[in-house]
Amino acid sequence: MKTVDLVVPCYNEEEVIETFYRETDKVVSQINGYRFYYILIDDGSKDRTFIKFKELAKNHPEIKYISFSRNFGKESAIYAGLRHSASDYVIVMDADLQHPPSMIPAMLEGIEEGYDCVAAMRADRKGESKIRSFFSSQFYKLSNWMSDVKMAKGAVDFRIMTRQMVDSVLQLSEVQRFSKGLFMWVGYNTKWIPYENVERTMGTTKWSFWGLFKYAIDGITSFSVTPLRMVSALGFFICIVAFIYIIITLTQTLIFGIDVPGYVTLLCAVLFLGGIIEFSLGILGEYISRIYVETKKRPIYIVRQTNIASDRNPKSDSKEES
Secondary structure (H helix, E strand, O other): OEEEEEEEEEOOOOOOHHHHHHHHHHHHOOOOOEEEEEEEEEOOOOOOHHHHHHHHHHHOOOEEEEEEOOOOOHHHHHHHHHHHOOOOEEEEOOOOOOOOHHHHHHHHHHHHOOOOEEEEEEOOOOOOOHHHHHHHHHHHHHHHHHOOOOOOOOEEEEEEEEHHHHHHHHOOOOOOOOHHHHHHHOOOOEEEEEEOOOOOOOOOOOOOHHHHHHHHHHHHHHHOOHHHHHHHHHHHHHHHHHHHHHHHHHHHHHHHOOOOOOHHHHHHHHHHHHHHHHHHHHHHHHHHHHHHHHHOOOOOOOEEEEOOOHHHOOOOOOOOOO
16 A cells, blocks of 8 residues: 655644544545545744644654744745655645645646656636736746746646655755745656635734845845846946946037036936946845855754654654654
């Protein structure tokens, strides 16, 4: 019998975790030939999420849990779940039921067809604000244009992966992670399954617009140096324009004599060049900050408590207290 780990990152999900387990169990209990385990990760929740984990684990031995010492972010939680997984296949999904458990049988079918990964992608963004949908669409276009790592429009973290692919993802141990890009960077054959967006009915979303914006910046800078090349190209272009302007100015001075320079022209040039410099420094600073963080070699997460046996995870990138 093949085994499947369901990796579920959670942050302040006490309202939905029991419903998530109940609805998911209805689906997986009907699938023959597979044994399912749950790896629930408490990402430093401030509510009773971890207490709910322990209550569920008492009655359901297939439930394993990890509790972080603080909030490290969803990306770290996904990495921790993958690192502690030991099954033949691993499914990554959210606890808010916006990743429909009903898709799991179709995902397993895709794996049995020979794919290394079967991933879900939104066919629409029904229920989201128009501005959020617009920026999300533009992010995928911009990211795919700048990077060699191409992501399907509407791609989400909800997917099943083979053990080989999971092990490959775990080899990428950077602290600042962007899982959607990492899943594509390692390669392997991926089958995409579209689904209609599901609105959250319980609990509240933990993603603000600013949080999503920073997440998008991480996604672009993690897999592309195009912004740096654009800054170089822009600087070269400005130098050419400035050189041409100098030649024109010298020529006019030699022919017509010294004239009083235009105040508006000078002011516009200074403000424009100042803005370009600040923008360029911002892009450079973003990449330098990533180098700064990575060179510290700090752990991706720190485990405060877990019920996963150590022999299930011989390799760990965290400090743990069982």
